[in-house]
Amino acid sequence: MAHIAIPEGLPGITGGFAFRPETAKPMRELAHILLHERNSLEPGERELIATYVSSQNDCYFCQTSHGAAAAAHLGDEEIVKRVKADFQHADVSDKLKALLVIAGKVQQGGKQVTSEDVQHARDLGATDLEIHDTVLIAAAFCMYNRYVDGLGTWQPHDESMYAAMGKHLAAEGYRKPSIATAEVA
Amino acid sequence: MPHIQLPEGLPGIRGAMAFRPETAKPLNDLVEVLLRGPHSLTPGERELIATYVSYLNDCYYCQTIHGAIAAASLDDNEELVKRVKADFQHADISEKLKALLVIAGKVQKDGKNVTAEDVEDARRLGATDLEIHDTVLITAAFCMFNRYVDGLATVQPRDEEMYRERGKRIARDGYAAVSKEYLAAYVTQ
Numbered sequence: 001m002a003h004i005a006i007p008e009g010l011p012g013i014t015g016g017f018a019f020r021p022e023t024a025k026p027m028r029e030l031a032h033i034l035l036h037e038r039n040s041l042e043p044g045e046r047e048l049i050a051t052y053v054s055s056q057n058d059c060y061f062c063q064t065s066h067g068a069a070a071a072a073h074l075g076d077e078e079i080v081k082r083v084k085a086d087f088q089h090a091d092v093s094d095k096l097k098a099l100l101v102i103a104g105k106v107q108q109g110g111k112q113v114t115s116e117d118v119q120h121a122r123d124l125g126a127t128d129l130e131i132h133d134t135v136l137i138a139a140a141f142c143m144y145n146r147y148v149d150g151l152g153t154w155q156p157h158d159e160s161m162y163a164a165m166g167k168h169l170a171a172e173g174y175r176k177p178s179i180a181t182a183e184v185a
Numbered sequence: 186m187p188h189i190q191l192p193e194g195l196p197g198i199r200g201a202m203a204f205r206p207e208t209a210k211p212l213n214d215l216v217e218v219l220l221r222g223p224h225s226l227t228p229g230e231r232e233l234i235a236t237y238v239s240y241l242n243d244c245y246y247c248q249t250i251h252g253a254i255a256a257a258s259l260d261d262n263e264e265l266v267k268r269v270k271a272d273f274q275h276a277d278i279s280e281k282l283k284a285l286l287v288i289a290g291k292v293q294k295d296g297k298n299v300t301a302e303d304v305e306d307a308r309r310l311g312a313t314d315l316e317i318h319d320t321v322l323i324t325a326a327f328c329m330f331n332r333y334v335d336g337l338a339t340v341q342p343r344d345e346e347m348y349r350e351r352g353k354r355i356a357r358d359g360y361a362a363v364s365k366e367y368l369a370a371y372v373t374q
Binding site for chain 2: 003004005016019020022023025026027029030033034037057058059102105106107109110111113115118128129131132133135136138139140142143144145146147148149150151152
C-alpha cells in the first residue's frame with residue numbers, strides 16, 4: 001500500500017502525478033524534452049539510458065516502463081535486457097557505451113564523473129549537448145525513481161500493461177497521461 | 186573546469202541552465218512549486234529540507250545557496266541552518282519537521298528505505314499527506330539537482346557573501362523571476 005492516499009488503480013508515477021498535478025506538469029515536461037523531443041541521440045538510446053539508471057536504482061516500475069518504451073522504439077526487447085545486465089557487451093554504439101559509463105557514475109554521485117570519462121565519450125563522437133543530456137537524464141531518473149519508490153506506489157508485475165504503456169510513451173511522449181492511466185482514471 | 190563548455194560567469198546550476206534553456210524551464214517551474222508555492226510548510230522549512238539533502242549529497246553549491254535562502258526566509262538565522270545540517274534532531278525546529286527530515290534522509294539514499302513507521306511518526310506529529318508527498322519529492326528533486334550540478338563539474342565559488350546576497354534575492358523574488366534574468370540572453374539566441 002502506498003504511504004499516502006494516492007488515487008487507486010494508478011500504477012507507479014501515475015499515482016504520484018494524479019495526487020499532485022502542480023508538480024506533475026513540470027516533471028512530465030522535463031521527461032518529454034529529455035526523452036522524446038528531437039535530439040542527435042535517438043529516443044530509443046535515451047530511453048536505454050533512463051532504463052539503465054532506473055535499473056541501477058532498482059526501481060521496478062521505472063525500469064520496466066522505460067524498458068518497454070526503449071523496446072518499442074528499437075523493436076528489440078533483448079537489447080534492453082542486455083543493456084541492463086552488461087551494456088559493454090550489448091549491441092549499442094561505442095558512443096552510447098561511453099555515455100552509459102557517465103550515466104552510471106552520475107547515478108552514484110555527480111562527482112564520480114571524471115574528465116577522462118567525458119574525453120572518452122567525446123573521442124567517440126559525443127557532443128557537449130549529448131553529454132549534458134546524459135548527465136541530466138541520469139540525474140532526473142535519480143529523482144523519478146526515488147519519487148516512485150519513496151511514496152510506496154503500486155507497481156504491478158504485469159508485462160502486458162508495461163508493453164502497452166511503452167508503446168504509448170514511444171508514440172506520444174510524456175506530456176499526456178499514458179494509456180494505462182487513461183484506462184483506469 | 187566544467188566538463189562541457191558552459192556559458193562563463195554563471196556559477197553552479199545557472200551555467201547548466203543557460204546552456205540548455207529548454208530543460209531549465211521545467212526545472213525552475215518544479216522548484217518554484219515545491220519550495221515557494223502556497224503550502225502548509227513555510228518556504229523556510231522546505232528550504233531546510235532541500236539544504237539538508239544537498240548536504241547529504243555533498244553538493245557545495247546547492248547546500249550553500251539553499252542554506253542561504255533558508256536563512257533569509259528564517260529571520261537570517263544562519264545558525265539554525267548549520268544546526269539542521271549537523272544534527273537536526275537537536276535543532277530548534279518543530280517535531281513534525283524532524284520527522285519529515287528523517288523521511289528525507291531515507292529517500293536521499295533510496296526511496297525504498299522509507300518505512301510505514303517513518304510515515305506514521307510524521308503523521309502522528311501532524312504531517313499531512315501533501316506534506317509527506319512534498320518531502321519525498323523535494324528530496325528526490327534535490328538528488329537530481331545535486332547530481333546535475335556536480336555531474337557537469339560546474340563552477341562553485343567559495344564566496345559566502347555571494348550566496349548570502351543571492352539567497353536574499355531568491356527568498357524575496359522566487360526562482361522563476363530570478364532565473365529569467367540570466368536565461369533571457371540565451372533563450373533569445
